[in-house]
Amino acid sequence: MLERLDDALRRGAKIYGEIVGYAINSDATDFVLPFSTRQAECMNLALQRAGITSREIDIVSSHATATTQGDIEECTALREVFGDRPSLAINNAKSFIGHAMGAAGALELFGNLPAFQDRIAHATINLDELDPACGLKQIVVNSPREMERVDYILNNSFGMLGINSVLM
Numbered sequence: 439m440l441e442r443l444d445d446a447l448r449r450g451a452k453i454y455g456e457i458v459g460y461a462i463n464s465d466a467t468d469f470v471l472p473f474s475t476r477q478a479e480c481m482n483l484a485l486q487r488a489g490i491t492s493r494e495i496d497i498v499s500s501h502a503t504a505t506t507q508g509d510i511e512e513c514t515a516l517r518e519v520f521g522d523r524p525s526l527a528i529n530n531a532k533s534f535i536g537h538a539m540g541a542a543g544a545l546e547l548f549g550n551l552p553a554f555q556d557r558i559a560h561a562t563i564n565l566d567e568l569d570p571a572c573g574l575k576q577i578v579v580n581s582p583r584e585m586e587r588v589d590y591i592l593n594n595s596f597g598m599l600g601i602n603s604v605l606m
Contacts (some may be wrong), residue, residue, distance in 0.1 A: 459488025
């Protein structure tokens with residue numbers, strides 16, 4: 439559930455996280471195949487709007503549909519934005535729940551919110567063979583990872599028709 443921060447504070451609500459930045463753009467190159475350049479632009483715009491750098495992100499909840507070209511494009515974009523910083527954790531909830539279509543992004547974000555308190559990045563499970571083009575060392579594979587800190591989570595949702603959205 440989302441509400442304005444001042445309203446939540448006024449009623450004494452328990453706050454699990456705060457949206458500090460977002461961006462939406464479009465690939466417009468193909469009905470189903472994503473475009474890493476525009477995905478990276480979307481992540482960078484969200485970071486800019488939040489007033490933070492990619493080095494401040496602790497967990498990336500990837501879109502990760504488990505489609506060959508889709509995952510390669512997203513990994514290319516992630517590599518461009520985040521480099522190979524080992525303290526970053528990349529995970530995905532679709533490995534637990536499947537693809538919930540329009541609800542996927544919200545469910546994936548909710549799945550990572552506990553990390554703000556327990557500092558544990560949940561794993562991407564059922565990942566037996568990682569495509570070499572997706573070989574990001576930051577992907578949390580099959581076992582959760584304890585984090586030194588979790589201050590910011592970036593959530594990718596890259597949909598059909600080239601619609602990209604990023605929330606943090």
